[in-house]
Amino acid sequence: MKFAATKENMEQLLSAFGEHIEEKMANYEELQERFPATAFVFEKKIKQAQKTLDFFPQILKEYF
Numbered sequence: 757m758k759f760a761a762t763k764e765n766m767e768q769l770l771s772a773f774g775e776h777i778e779e780k781m782a783n784y785e786e787l788q789e790r791f792p793a794t795a796f797v798f799e800k801k802i803k804q805a806q807k808t809l810d811f812f813p814q815i816l817k818e819y820f
Contacts, residue, residue: 763820
């Protein structure tokens, strides 16, 4: 976290994390479609990932 010493750096960091999380969510959604029997497993992961993404603006607000 030393890199995220300024608001701009933190925004870049959270943006990179967000892109990574969105890619994972897309993979989970694809797996849900391809393997419907396992959809409940991926649904939990998608919900948690979305919850994490929703928390990013609060991080910026709290720390900067």
